[in-house]
Amino acid sequence: MPLLLLKDLPRYECLLKSAKEFPDLDPSAAEAYLHLLRAGDDAFGVSQRNLDAHGISQGRFCVLMLLWRSVHLSATELAGAKPCGDGPRTPAELAEGANVTRATMTGLIDTLERDGFVKREPDPVDRRMLSVRLTAKAERFLHDFLPGHFRTTARIMTTLSESERKTLVRLLTKISTQAAEMVGGPAPVAAEPCLTAF
Amino acid sequence: MPLLLLKDLPRYECLLKSAKEFPDLDPSAAEAYLHLLRAGDDAFGVSQRNLDAHGISQGRFCVLMLLWRSVHLSATELAGAKPCGDGPRTPAELAEGANVTRATMTGLIDTLERDGFVKREPDPVDRRMLSVRLTAKAERFLHDFLPGHFRTTARIMTTLSESERKTLVRLLTKISTQAAEMVGGPAPVAAEPCLTAF
DNA sequence: CAATCATCGTTAGCCCCCTAACTGTTTGCC
DNA sequence: GGCAAACAGTTAGGGGGCTAACGATGATTG
Incomplete structure (x- = not known):
């Protein structure tokens, strides 16, 4: 829902036809691009319904997950791994993590x-x-909300087999890498992720 | 850029670990879901830079394409196909087509x-x-803008071979269909698209 | 030590999306 | 004919992004 996009995608023949008028139009690339945006928007829309039903927006959910991770990571973390940014976080760090x-x-x-x-x-x-901290209310909320959220995202991918999912992730990663290269720096691929779920 | 999303995606091992705490979390599904949103956002971000540089938003671009199609379709259309909604369009039709x-x-x-x-x-x-009509200025703008836009989207998909693109589109279509089913009606798949390129 | 520079969080103002309610017009049904 | 329902477009108000600029604090450096 956040993305404004044509409701019905062009049929492939229409793309071919338009390619005669615009030599720069690569039909298979345009088709892939449009389906990517459409599918991302559709999948996001489904989970957004979930969020809306609980009166929480995607942005706010993202902040909660970022904070929740810093609380719960130390607990889940085994001895080895570095603390990986536990404890509360500043607004600037949260903005960095949420990409806003x-x-x-x-x-x-x-x-x-x-x-x-x-x-x-x-x-x-x-x-x-400043330090930003989760309240007990937020912890309770996440505890109640996350299972349903995970079930929803799992259901979206129900139609794909395990190997199809691997293939999809591989292709999408290629696209993200290419996009990062086009936008500027040579892709911050190995940026020490170390995140818990979502 | 429209989507607020974690900047760095969780590593697969982290998802596995979190799945121990949340039995509802399906690691491969979550991974696919997150990569889908991330790749869609990345691809959209690249083309958005193009739009921003020309002072046009995605929403406005979408309206222009909808109107442009109704003008140019009759010209490009061969004898056979039905007029397919040529002529100017009302705000309500545009809203329907743009999904807003x-x-x-x-x-x-x-x-x-x-x-x-x-x-x-x-x-x-x-x-x-009302009827909404493109001005000559808009026609000129599209004529100048579209080739670059098409080159950009083509470049995003450069890293994918022709068969990879087909595979991607197939998997994404499955996801969209599943999402449509989850959100309500049994998917408006064969909804008589008949669009030219965007 | 003091001046400059960087950084943090905030504010102000804009765009784009939404829902809900309103005005005006047409349609449909006694 | 007349009155209610349906429909088109707009308005009002809210949320959530963005950039640009600000005051306050800290770091650097001559």
Whole structure:
């Protein structure tokens, strides 16, 4: 739903026809591109219904997951791995992780705090910074919400076999890499992910 | 860019680990879901840069393509096929085609008209309706813009071979169909598309 | 030490999307 | 004919993105 896109995709013959008028139009590439956006939008729309039903937006959910991970990672983490950024996080770190601007993060934290999911706390050493913490209410919410969310995303992929999923991920990764290359830097591929689910 | 999403996707091992805590989490499904959203967002982001550089948003572009198609289809169309909705279109039809509400379409048409890309004209027979028409300026814009846009989308798919593209489209179509089934009606698959390129 | 520069969080203003309600017009059914 | 229902487009208000700029604090460096 976030993406404004043609409702019905062009048929392949129409693309072929248009390619006569526009030599730059590569029919199979255009078809793949349009189906990618359409499928992503469709899949996102399904899980968004879930979020809407619980009165939480995708952006706010993303912040909650980021914070939840820093709480629960230490618990789940086995001895070996480095702490991997546990403890509370600053708005700037959250913005980085959620891929939005700091200004946007301010707004998200505002509404999350207003609804009691999150608390701002001053940083004792650097007075420029804040720490953002999950409240007990948020932990309860996630505990109730996540299983259904996971079931929904699992159902979306029901139609694909295990090997089809592997193939899909491989092709999509190629596309992401190519896109990252086109947009600028040579793809931050091995950027030390270390995230828990979602 | 429209989608707020974790910047770095979880590694597969992390998903496996989280699946121990959440039995409903299907690791391969979650992986496919996240990569789908990420790749769609990345691909969209690339072409959005193109649009931004020309001061046009995705929504406005979509409206222009819808109108452009109704103008150019008759010209390109061979004798056989039915007119397929040629001529100007009403805001309600545009909203339907672009998959947004009529209220949203009002806003899009407002700014397009303000910038001289489009003109509203009263319908002579039904005074509730309007006809929206492309101006010459818009035709010129599309003529200049589309080749570059097509080259961009073609480049995104450069890394995929012809058979990989077919495979991708097949898998994505499965996902869209499944999503449509989950959201409600049994998928408007054969909905008489008949669109030219976008 | 002081001036400069970088960084943090916030604010202000814009665009685009949504829902809900409103005005005006046509249609349909007594 | 007249009145209710359906429909077209708009408006009002909200959420969630963005950029650009700001005050406050910290780091750097002459």
